[in-house]
Amino acid sequence: MAQIRAADSFETLAIHAGQDPDPLTGAVVPPIYQVSTYKQDGVGGLRGGTHAGIGSGPGRWIEGYEYSRTANPTRGALEECLAALEGGTRALAFASGMAAEDCLLRTICRPGDHVLIPHDAYGGTYRLFDKVLTHWGVTYHPVAVSDPPGVRAAVAEHRPKLIWVESPTNPLLSIADIGLLAEIAHSAGAMLAVDNTFASPYLQQPLVHGADAVVHSTTKYLGGHSDVVGGAIVTSDADLAARCAFLQNSTGSSGGPFDAWLTLRGIKTLAVRMERHCDNAAQVALMLAGHAKVSAVYYPGLPEHPGHEVAAKQMRAFGGMVSFRHAEGERAAIEMCGRTRLFTLGESLGGVESLIEHPASMTHAAAAGSPLEVPADLVRLSVGIENSDDLVQDIRAALG
Numbered sequence: 052m053a054q055i056r057a058a059d060s061f062e063t064l065a066i067h068a069g070q071d072p073d074p075l076t077g078a079v080v081p082p083i084y085q086v087s088t089y090k091q092d093g094v095g096g097l098r099g100g101t102h103a104g105i106g107s108g109p110g111r112w113i114e115g116y117e118y119s120r121t122a123n124p125t126r127g128a129l130e131e132c133l134a135a136l137e138g139g140t141r142a143l144a145f146a147s148g149m150a151a152e153d154c155l156l157r158t159i160c161r162p163g164d165h166v167l168i169p170h171d172a173y174g175g176t177y178r179l180f181d182k183v184l185t186h187w188g189v190t191y192h193p194v195a196v197s198d199p200p201g202v203r204a205a206v207a208e209h210r211p212k213l214i215w216v217e218s219p220t221n222p223l224l225s226i227a228d229i230g231l232l233a234e235i236a237h238s239a240g241a242m243l244a245v246d247n248t249f250a251s252p253y254l255q256q257p258l259v260h261g262a263d264a265v266v267h268s269t270t271k272y273l274g275g276h277s278d279v280v281g282g283a284i285v286t287s288d289a290d291l292a293a294r295c296a297f298l299q300n301s302t303g304s305s306g307g308p309f310d311a312w313l314t315l316r317g318i319k320t321l322a323v324r325m326e327r328h329c330d331n332a333a334q335v336a337l338m339l340a341g342h343a344k345v346s347a348v349y350y351p352g353l354p355e356h357p358g359h360e361v362a363a364k365q366m367r368a369f370g371g372m373v374s375f376r377h378a379e380g381e382r383a384a385i386e387m388c389g390r391t392r393l394f395t396l397g398e399s400l401g402g403v404e405s406l407i408e409h410p411a412s413m414t415h416a417a418a419a420g421s422p423l424e425v426p427a428d429l430v431r432l433s434v435g436i437e438n439s440d441d442l443v444q445d446i447r448a449a450l451g
């Protein structure tokens with residue numbers, strides 16, 4: 052019996068959705084069901100669903116527990132929580148964000164289909180399209196997702212099966228008007244998928260704006276502690292969800308129970324973490340905007356950011372990611388990445404600790420020489436939840 056109600060607020064859902072106390076012991080946190088297989092009560096008599104130890108959640112979607120590639124109660128708890136947070140009806144949890152993307156794309160697309168992708172998409176997403184899916188006859192075309200007339204023209208020209216959107220994009224923080232792009236996609240018979248990794252469901256819920264599916268790298272803000280790799284698909288389209296679940300089970304890309312547990316643990320503090328990420332990032336962005344060694348700052352919270360108004364309309368706040376260009380060029384950008392004290396030089400983002408990186412040679416190296424190449428003097432910050440003055444001071448000192 053679920054404790055939560057549909058009208059519960061985000062913070063409450065983050066802590067309780069899919070996570071009723073264990074009926075057997077009263078444990079307030081879902082147990083880690085570190086198990087591969089389940090006893091059957093007679094052949095085909097699967098246990099599970101409502102009495103499986105984690106409330107009514109996973110039982111809505113599965114016949115019972117049979118084998119953990121197909122369904123696992125800890126993963127099911129995470130899936131129910133993610134569905135609630137995104138305002139969807141079903142979520143699937145994967146071993147990584149890329150596994151989730153691959154599952155969604157191969158569920159929707161067939162050889163001969165075409166996809167529009169952001170011209171500044173995450174490097175791994177670009178690599179999946181360019182180096183993997185093209186070999187299976189799925190083609191792509193990069194567009195500026197922040198330019199709806201351009202997207203409309205590309206839809207008319209390429210007749211895509213799917214529009215793939217990130218907002219904010221990685222690493223240039225451009226903003227897509229999700230509601231408008233959903234209209235453009237649907238009026239042409241296409242679907243809209245949104246990679247919501249940068250915003251997290253706390254800041255933005257794409258399904259509410261009309262997207263057909265959301266994907267996440269739960270490795271980032273949802274997990275939030277740089278201690279687990281995972282991914283998710285969330286949708287309110289029951290047929291799409293069932294087809295994704297079929298492919299997930301057929302290919303074995305589901306995440307493990309301990310990973311699901313760590314992600315659930317992270318999600319409990321998502322709302323308070325995001326508030327601090329946003330406040331700290333805004334302060335860092337303001338400092339950068341007034342710094343002589345910075346030629347451009349990309350942060351949707353700055354009023355001069357071209358996507359500011361759309362972001363203000365569809366997001367609760369502007370996120371924890373800030374990118375900027377070093378006025379003295381590539382060498383200076385690379386050198387400053389090695390000079391910070393608190394910002395750790397590393398890939399990934401969304402953890403409590405601040406990270407700095409040089410996208411052109413790190414996260415986005417796969418896009419070198421392509422239309423998705425990023426500026427060589429670009430530096431990307433994942434602003435953590437340390438003290439904001441300390442963080443501002445650290446970046447200022449590294450700029451010199």
Ligand SMILES: *Cc1c(COP(=O)(O)O)cnc(C)c1O
Pocket residue numbers: 147148149150173175176217221246248249267268269270271280281282
């Ligand atoms: C990290 C990331 C991914 C890939 O997720 P993994 O968990 O690393 O596989 C996809 N999209 C965005 C925007 C990301 O930042």
